[in-house]
Amino acid sequence: MWQQERDYVSSSETSAKTLILGDSRAKSSLIPAELGSDIYNIAIGGATSIEMYYALSNYLSNHSAPDNAIIIFAPYHFCSIDNWQQTLYYNYLSLSELSEVEQTAYSFPDKSVHYNGWAADLLSFKLRLPNKYLDAIYQAGVNGRYSENMDKYSSVQNDLGYTEFGSENGNDGLNYETHHEYFDYSPLVVNYYDKLLDLCSENNIKVTIAQAPFNKASSEVVTERFLSEYKTFLMKVKEKHPDFTVETDVPVYDNKYFGDNNHMNRKGAEKFTKEFSDKYSF
Numbered sequence: 599m600w601q602q603e604r605d606y607v608s609s610s611e612t613s614a615k616t617l618i619l620g621d622s623r624a625k626s627s628l629i630p631a632e633l634g635s636d637i638y639n640i641a642i643g644g645a646t647s648i649e650m651y652y653a654l655s656n657y658l659s660n661h662s663a664p665d666n667a668i669i670i671f672a673p674y675h676f677c678s679i680d681n682w683q684q685t686l687y688y689n690y691l692s693l694s695e696l697s698e699v700e701q702t703a704y705s706f707p708d709k710s711v712h713y714n715g716w717a718a719d720l721l722s723f724k725l726r727l728p729n730k731y732l733d734a735i736y737q738a739g740v741n742g743r744y745s746e747n748m749d750k751y752s753s754v755q756n757d758l759g760y761t762e763f764g765s766e767n768g769n770d771g772l773n774y775e776t777h778h779e780y781f782d783y784s785p786l787v788v789n790y791y792d793k794l795l796d797l798c799s800e801n802n803i804k805v806t807i808a809q810a811p812f813n814k815a816s817s818e819v820v821t822e823r824f825l826s827e828y829k830t831f832l833m834k835v836k837e838k839h840p841d842f843t844v845e846t847d848v849p850v851y852d853n854k855y856f857g858d859n860n861h862m863n864r865k866g867a868e869k870f871t872k873e874f875s876d877k878y879s880f
Contacts, residue, residue: 599625599642599643599750599751599754599761600642600688600690601688601751602751602754602755602759603640603641603642603653603754603759604656604690606638606640606755606759607640607653607654607656607657607660608656608660609660610660610661612638612661613661613662613664614636614637614638614661614664615635615636615637615664615665615666615880616633616634616636616637616638616664616665616666616667616668616880617637617638617639617640617654617657617664617666617667617668618630618637618638618639618640618641618667618668618669618670618759619640619641619650619653619654619667619668619669619670619794620641620645620650620669620670620671621641621642621643621644621645621646621670621671621672621675622641622642622643622644622645622672622763622860622861623670623671623672623810623860623861624639624641624668624669624670624671624810625639625641625642625643625759625760625761625763626760626761626762626763626764626857626861626862626867627670627810627811627861627862627866627867627870627871628668628670628760628867628870628871628874629757629760629867629868629871630757630758630759630760631757631758631760632868632871632872632875633871633874633875633880634875634879634880635880637758637880638758638759639758639759639760640653640654640657640759641670641759642690643681643761643763644680644681644684644685645675645681645685646671646675646676646679646681646784646787646790647671647676647787647788647790647791647793647794648679648685648699648711648786648787648790649685649690649691650669650790650794651790651793651794651797652691652695654667654794654797654798655797658797658801663801663802663803664803665803665804666803666804666805666806666880667798667803667804667805667806668806668808668880669794669795669805669806669807669808670807670808670809670810671791672773672774672775672810672860673775673781673824673828673848674773674774674775674777674778675787676781676783676784676787676788676791676828676831677778677781677782677783677784677787678710678774678784679708679710679711679784679786679787680710682710682711683719686719686720686723687723687730689723689724693720693724696720699711700712700716700720702786702789702790703786705789706784706785706786706788706789707785707786708784708785708786708787710784711786760867762857762861762863762864762867763857763858763860763861764856764857764858764859764860764861764862764863765857765863765864766856766857766858766863767854767863767865768853768854768855768856768863769813769853769856769857769858769859770813770814770815770853771813771815771816771858771859772815772816772819772859773812773813773816773820773859773860774860775812775816775820775824776816776819776820778821778824779821779823779824780821780823780824780827781823781824781827781828781831783831792838795835795838795839795842799839799841804841805839805842805843806842806843806845806878807832807835807842807843807844807845808845808874809845809846809847809848809849810848810862810870811848811849811850811851811855811862811866811870812848812849812850812851813850813851813852813853813855813856813859814850814851814852814853815853815859816859817848817850825848828848829846829847832844832845832846833846843878849870851866851869851870855869
């Protein structure tokens with residue numbers, strides 16, 4: 599999935615009129631083929647605004663700017679960089695990009711990125727050293743996982759970047775937002791979110807900031823303070839970018855539309871995509 603997205607943004611073969619950016623909720627919530635024409639989903643599971651800023655930057659280096667960008671991040675992904683080790687593991691960012699992130703982290707500290715031993719980690723991942731990859735090689739066995747990986751690569755490619763993250767026929771588990779008492783955002787993530795939105799403005803990209811639904815179970819537990827402070831944050835985004843469409847309310851879907859506690863199943867994605875396309879035209 600990560601490799602397919604990186605190949606797409608780095609290739610100059612195909613440009614899209616509309617890009618979907620964000621994390622796994624963006625990746626699994628909107629189905630490009632059912633949303634409109636000439637749409638591609640470059641969201642990545644576990645990504646924050648950090649990865650998406652560089653994804654769009656790389657895309658613009660190899661393509662003409664899209665007319666539209668649909669941006670969806672789970673609210674908790676403003677609070678937690680929970681997959682940074684995955685970003686390093688898949689070598690998603692170049693050395694210069696990683697250096698820029700670390701330098702930025704001096705001014706906007708976040709211990710998920712800037713921690714004791716971060717330089718040694720970067721070196722180990724970039725050199726593919728055994729201390730980071732030996733277990734994966736062992737787990738892959740003699741035949742490896744090449745066929746399985748290529749099947750996934752093709753699946754994501756054929757679905758224009760869409761993929762499921764949960765396939766259950768309903769889930770009433772509590773999502774990650776329910777673990778936050780308040781909107782304890784990461785200054786580093788917000789800084790890169792600002793950079794991402796500014797990059798869109800500089801390239802005359804029409805932006806729609808959308809909200810993927812919560813399941814009903816989570817909506818009954820998440821604190822009012824968290825949602826209120828998240829809404830205030832989005833209102834400030836709207837003040838800075840009055841030409842953007844900014845949704846501030848998080849919709850709620852029945853538990854049956856969720857494949858796990860955080861992501862909609864295919865049925866949920868079809869429902870959300872239909873409602874989204876009825877509201878907006880792309």
